[in-house]
Amino acid sequence: MKVFITRRIPQEGMKILSAAGVCKVSQWDSDEPVPRTELLRGVQGAHGLLCLLSDKVDAEVLDAAGPNLKVISTMSVGFDHLALDEIKKRGIRVGYTPDVLTDATAELTVALLLATARRLPEGVEEVKSGGWSSWKPLWLCGYGLSGSTVGIIGLGRIGMAIAQRLMPFGVKRLLYSGRSAKPHAADVNGEFVPLDALVSESDFVVVSCSLTPETQGLCNKAFFSKMKNTAVFINTSRGAVVNQEDLYEALTGGQIAAAGLDVTTPEPLPTNHPLLTLKNCVIIPHIGSATYSTRGVMSALTAQNLLGGLQGSDMPSELIL
Amino acid sequence: MWSGRTALRQLQRIALAPSGVTGGATAKMQREMSTLQRVYVTRQIPPEGLKILQESGQVQFELWDSDDVPVPRKELLQKVKGADGLLCVLTEKIDAELLDAAGPNLKVISTMSVGYDHLFLQELKKRGIRVGYTPDVLTDAVAELTVALLLTTSRRLVEATHEAKTGGWGTWRTLWLCGYELANSTVGILGLGRIGVAIAERLAPFKVKKFIYTDVAPRPELAGAINAEYVSLDELAKQSDFLTVCCALTPETREICNESLFSKMKKTSIFINTSRGGVVNQEDLYQALSTGQIAAAGLDVTVPEPLPTNHPLFTLNNCVILPHIASASYTTRNAMSALAANNLLLGLRGQPMIKELKL
Numbered sequence: 001m002k003v004f005i006t007r008r009i010p011q012e013g014m015k016i017l018s019a020a021g022v023c024k025v026s027q028w029d030s031d032e033p034v035p036r037t038e039l040l041r042g043v044q045g046a047h048g049l050l051c052l053l054s055d056k057v058d059a060e061v062l063d064a065a066g067p068n069l070k071v072i073s074t075m076s077v078g079f080d081h082l083a084l085d086e087i088k089k090r091g092i093r094v095g096y097t098p099d100v101l102t103d104a105t106a107e108l109t110v111a112l113l114l115a116t117a118r119r120l121p122e123g124v125e126e127v128k129s130g131g132w133s134s135w136k137p138l139w140l141c142g143y144g145l146s147g148s149t150v151g152i153i154g155l156g157r158i159g160m161a162i163a164q165r166l167m168p169f170g171v172k173r174l175l176y177s178g179r180s181a182k183p184h185a186a187d188v189n190g191e192f193v194p195l196d197a198l199v200s201e202s203d204f205v206v207v208s209c210s211l212t213p214e215t216q217g218l219c220n221k222a223f224f225s226k227m228k229n230t231a232v233f234i235n236t237s238r239g240a241v242v243n244q245e246d247l248y249e250a251l252t253g254g255q256i257a258a259a260g261l262d263v264t265t266p267e268p269l270p271t272n273h274p275l276l277t278l279k280n281c282v283i284i285p286h287i288g289s290a291t292y293s294t295r296g297v298m299s300a301l302t303a304q305n306l307l308g309g310l311q312g313s314d315m316p317s318e319l320i321l
Numbered sequence: 322m323w324s325g326r327t328a329l330r331q332l333q334r335i336a337l338a339p340s341g342v343t344g345g346a347t348a349k350m351q352r353e354m355s356t357l358q359r360v361y362v363t364r365q366i367p368p369e370g371l372k373i374l375q376e377s378g379q380v381q382f383e384l385w386d387s388d389d390v391p392v393p394r395k396e397l398l399q400k401v402k403g404a405d406g407l408l409c410v411l412t413e414k415i416d417a418e419l420l421d422a423a424g425p426n427l428k429v430i431s432t433m434s435v436g437y438d439h440l441f442l443q444e445l446k447k448r449g450i451r452v453g454y455t456p457d458v459l460t461d462a463v464a465e466l467t468v469a470l471l472l473t474t475s476r477r478l479v480e481a482t483h484e485a486k487t488g489g490w491g492t493w494r495t496l497w498l499c500g501y502e503l504a505n506s507t508v509g510i511l512g513l514g515r516i517g518v519a520i521a522e523r524l525a526p527f528k529v530k531k532f533i534y535t536d537v538a539p540r541p542e543l544a545g546a547i548n549a550e551y552v553s554l555d556e557l558a559k560q561s562d563f564l565t566v567c568c569a570l571t572p573e574t575r576e577i578c579n580e581s582l583f584s585k586m587k588k589t590s591i592f593i594n595t596s597r598g599g600v601v602n603q604e605d606l607y608q609a610l611s612t613g614q615i616a617a618a619g620l621d622v623t624v625p626e627p628l629p630t631n632h633p634l635f636t637l638n639n640c641v642i643l644p645h646i647a648s649a650s651y652t653t654r655n656a657m658s659a660l661a662a663n664n665l666l667l668g669l670r671g672q673p674m675i676k677e678l679k680l
Binding site for chain 2: 008054132136283
């Protein structure tokens with residue numbers, strides 16, 4: 001059977017495919033995205049397509065592939081790049097990679113929270129630019145987690161994993177909000193509260209919810225105005241949950257102390273965006289799941305999903321269409 | 322915005338407002354003042370400590386009124402003459418020269434730090450001078466910053482913020498800016514004290530597989546709290562995915578992190594030092610980082626401090642350097658200030674200090 005792979009992927013996945021010995025692999029062997037014309041040519045006659053979130057898989061690609069195509073396996077947990085209606089219509093199965101990235105993403109969220117609260121990027125800059133003259137009692141002081149109240153918006157798998165990692169830092173209260181209370185919240189002494197209470201009582205506000213019509217633009221002027229002016233805001237969910245103009249105003253107007261973002265609108269964020277000029281705003285380029293081991297596991301899972309689809313058997317992680 | 326200096330200066334003005342002890346005193350006040358013990362404070366310490374000294378009614382104090390510039394040596398030697406007590410920070414070397422300059426009245430040194438490598442303990446002991454310091458109140462802040470530095474180093478946050486600012490951020494790529502996870506790792510602690518334990522407690526929920534430590538001798542009580550195994554220094558180097566240095570600086574630990582240690586470490590390992598710069602041989606560290614002997618390093622302490630901006634370590638993408646800010650949280654620095662002030666006052670009254678260093 002013929003398979004097209006749209007990018008160079010970690011070795012873990014490649015080994016699984018070659019060991020299975022059921023498919024002939026053709027691949028865009030680069031770290032950069034496959035050009036559209038190459039993609040349309042490469043998928044012709046393919047039984048399976050292994051892709052990334054930068055590849056738009058729409059009717060044009062599906063038509064170019066032809067009737068052999070039975071499985072699309074994406075190396076991502078997001079699937080907004082897949083035209084699901086078209087795929088379902090053609091009876092094609094879809095594999096994706098939830099869960100395996102929870103630890104890496106929770107770890108990155110805590111890393112971002114700590115780096116923002118303790119002003120690490122500022123510290124690094126001062127050291128490089130000659131701003132460091134000697135030990136000073138009040139220089140670069142930040143806000144510690146000890147004795148604080150943390151509010152997590154969306155206590156799903158990632159939200160829980162974040163809460164568990166914050167517990168030993170001496171957090172006094174763990175608040176969370178969402179559509180409903182979660183039984184597993186008891187493991188972190190989580191208190192289910194209305195969003196307004198979370199926003200006004202938290203020293204650290206962490207956004208961990210999925211992007212839906214309800215959460216789009218949730219973090220806006222009203223939201224930031226209710227926060228403490230010593231509070232730190234962290235978003236590693238989706239950029240569109242935040243109104244970026246309102247965030248800029250809140251940061252420059254002293255409404256909140258600082259913010260850390262791993263996701264923005266758009267991505268990449270243009271280098272002349274005002275948020276990038278602020279000392280109290282830390283922005284990183286969507287690296288939540290970026291560890292060698294997690295990307296290796298994602299690669300392996302993607303390959304296994306693909307094989308399951310090729311062989312008409314179970315996939316470890318199938319997206320129900 | 323960060324509420325740093327402006328707000329705190331306002332607090333300081335309130336704390337000191339009632340009367341300037343060092344100037345404008347009436348004759349009556351001067352007579353009263355002459356029965357007060359004399360104290361020199363080598364820096365503008367955070368408001369809580371100054372307030373405690375001010376309101377004690379026990380001391381008259383002079384202050385080097387700068388938060389960011391250390392007192393020049395000449396000034397210090399002049400001002401300590403005849404002092405009963407000295408409240409200092411870690412930038413002042415308290416050696417024989419200074420103690421001689423101070424003279425026989427000096428009974429108490431109170432340092433606003435947990436480290437005491439700036440204090441010449443033999444000289445102090447010889448003269449019967451008591452020493453106060455500030456352990457415990459800064460443990461949380463230091464452990465928190467150490468974990469912050471470890472994660473910033475292992476997940477490459479400095480490179481990441483740079484890429485976001487300078488246009489390196491393109492489309493999503495599978496291995497771009499990948500780092501090393503704590504999950505399933507072995508964390509090694511060089512020097513298991515209060516801070517080492519606090520660091521391990523914070524790392525545990527990241528699914529660390531194993532904690533190991535080395536020290537001059539096993540520390541069963543501390544190790545038991547974090548389920549850590551005692552190993553030799555060599556084994557610590559060989560087994561650790563993350564190696565964090567938490568020991569005091571002593572003649573035995575000076576440059577203990579050198580070529581011998583780095584050469585035994587894994588190529589994928591992360592080295593973190595928030596103890597004292599003198600524990601690391603920086604040339605050897607540079608070699609280890611630039612040749613790929615270890616993956617990356619994060620330092621909050623260096624030799625000297627500040628590190629000159631043309632130091633080779635700054636040319637490395639895999640070396641994160643911070644300006645000694647481990648205890649830099651508002652609450653912690655104020656707590657240290659208060660503790661240092663209280664240690665000083667208690668020592669001067671001949672009473673047990675809250676935290677006294679056994680000489």
